[in-house]
Amino acid sequence: MRLTIERMGYGADGIAHTDEGKTVFVAGGVVGDVVDAELTSDGPSFSRARATNIIEPSGMRVTPPCPFVGVCGGCPWGALDRETQLHAKEENLRSALQRIGHFTPEEINDLVQPIRYTKDAWGYRNKVELGVHSENGRLRLGMHGIDPDQIIKVDRCPLFESTASKAIKAVTGALSYLGNSRDLNLERVGIRASRRTKALEVALWTPTGGFPRAHVARVLDDAVKPTSVVRVLTKGDRAARRVEKNELLAGQGSWTERIGEETMRISAPSFFQVNTAAAELLIELVVDALKPGPDDVALDLYCGAGTFTLPLARRCSWVAAVESYGPAVRDLRRNIERAGLDNVDAIGGDAVREFPGDDADVLVVDPPRAGLAAEAIELIAGTSARDVAYVSCDPATLARDLAHFREDGTFKATAITPVDLFPQTYHCETVVHLSRA
Numbered sequence: 427m428r429l430t431i432e433r434m435g436y437g438a439d440g441i442a443h444t445d446e447g448k449t450v451f452v453a454g455g456v457v458g459d460v461v462d463a464e465l466t467s468d469g470p471s472f473s474r475a476r477a478t479n480i481i482e483p484s485g486m487r488v489t490p491p492c493p494f495v496g497v498c499g500g501c502p503w504g505a506l507d508r509e510t511q512l513h514a515k516e517e518n519l520r521s522a523l524q525r526i527g528h529f530t531p532e533e534i535n536d537l538v539q540p541i542r543y544t545k546d547a548w549g550y551r552n553k554v555e556l557g558v559h560s561e562n563g564r565l566r567l568g569m570h571g572i573d574p575d576q577i578i579k580v581d582r583c584p585l586f587e588s589t590a591s592k593a594i595k596a597v598t599g600a601l602s603y604l605g606n607s608r609d610l611n612l613e614r615v616g617i618r619a620s621r622r623t624k625a626l627e628v629a630l631w632t633p634t635g636g637f638p639r640a641h642v643a644r645v646l647d648d649a650v651k652p653t654s655v656v657r658v659l660t661k662g663d664r665a666a667r668r669v670e671k672n673e674l675l676a677g678q679g680s681w682t683e684r685i686g687e688e689t690m691r692i693s694a695p696s697f698f699q700v701n702t703a704a705a706e707l708l709i710e711l712v713v714d715a716l717k718p719g720p721d722d723v724a725l726d727l728y729c730g731a732g733t734f735t736l737p738l739a740r741r742c743s744w745v746a747a748v749e750s751y752g753p754a755v756r757d758l759r760r761n762i763e764r765a766g767l768d769n770v771d772a773i774g775g776d777a778v779r780e781f782p783g784d785d786a787d788v789l790v791v792d793p794p795r796a797g798l799a800a801e802a803i804e805l806i807a808g809t810s811a812r813d814v815a816y817v818s819c820d821p822a823t824l825a826r827d828l829a830h831f832r833e834d835g836t837f838k839a840t841a842i843t844p845v846d847l848f849p850q851t852y853h854c855e856t857v858v859h860l861s862r863a
């Protein structure tokens with residue numbers, strides 16, 4: 427079947443239509459390509475296909491700096507030029523706002539601002555996560571493939587912080603060597619690196635049980651000179667694994683990053699924005715939207731280790747910050763203390779159940795991909811806040827939640843700004859400024 431890729435969807439694949447008008451998601455095709463493709467599945471409303479031959483390559487195709495683009499899950503859009511990526515992200519956001527949020531094209535034109543981005547399209551990630559397979563008793567570590575069953579063995583990843591580019595090969599080599607003489611029972615391995623602080627942490631995720639702590643720490647130290655080596659102990663079956671403990675094997679026991687004016691410590695299981703420079707754009711957009719003043723009370727919901735909490739606390743009289751994940755709450759408290767701030771109430775628990783009350787001047791929410799629960803929107807609407815900043819990593823749930831805010835009528839979106847936090851992927855972060863209607 428010959429197809430012309432018309433646009434990029436919210437996913438790795440290009441989108442084409444058959445002569446009969448049926449939508450086809452084409453793996454291996456980028457916008458502008460003419461490809462021969464074979465069907466991989468055929469459903470009632472759309473089909474999936476795989477490009478077998480590129481007949482006319484798109485003018486927007488580029489040669490990526492990695493031979494694994496197309497198979498590795500790290501950069502599904504790595505063969506597309508940056509400008510086209512940025513445009514496609516804006517279009518995907520607009521499409522979600524129209525289809526799911528029921529905004530009119532005129533409203534979208536008024537609200538959606540040009541996408542914000544930093545110059546680093548590669549080498550921006552402060553974290554990589556290596557998957558682990560055991561094959562015939564040999565340990566195999568690598569990047570997760572687009573096919574989730576695949577582990578791609580790589581020596582370097584051009585998405586990862588370039589000052590630590592040798593770390594992947596060194597850690598992979600050291601752990602493979604160790605794993606061949608005894609079973610390390612590794613589930614995955616995280617590496618966090620900072621160009622700004624030079625911190626490098628290796629986190630080994632394993633189930634509870636015996637582990638050659640000192641030996642592993644020594645071999646990793648010889649291989650990469652990390653500033654921290656930890657073992658994250660997990661419990662429960664694979665689907666519902668929970669973190670039992672973050673065990674120090676060597677060094678500091680956490681990773682340090684400088685973001686904006688702040689230096690934050692992050693423990694291995696906690697969330698931290700993977701692109702520090704682009705996360706500074708998020709902080710800038712949140713602060714610009716909320717214009718926090720010295721008499722203001724701020725709420726920071728889904729606050730993690732404090733990325734927005736600390737800048738708000740510098741500007742406001744009081745911040746109530748809510749985070750449900752234990753390790754992140756501990757990081758938050760430690761970061762507040764290290765920053766010398768005494769005007770933050772760090773609340774551990776669910777953002778809805780532990781909602782800090784109605785008394786607020788400004789409010790930021792940064793929920794996970796699932797977006798906001800209906801009760802969270804009701805509670806936010808019930809506050810006295812004048813402005814809300816909604817930071818989202820999922821255009822679809824964001825559009826749904828903005829429709830709920832509109833139905834409620836208390837707050838109205840006044841600016842919607844996409845931010846390219848994840849170059850070479852289809853993912854898009856967005857900051858929405860909502861003001862009292």
Ligand SMILES: C[S@@+](CC[C@H](N)C(=O)[O-])C[C@H]1O[C@@H](n2cnc3c(N)ncnc32)[C@H](O)[C@@H]1O
Pocket residue numbers: 697698699727728729730731732733734748749750751754775776777778792793794819
């Ligand atoms: C996208 S992250 C944002 C973290 C932080 N704002 C930042 O930028 O670093 C979402 C955070 O929400 C937390 N979280 C998830 N569900 C939650 C809930 N129901 N209540 C409170 N926090 C929650 C997660 O643990 C995670 O730290």
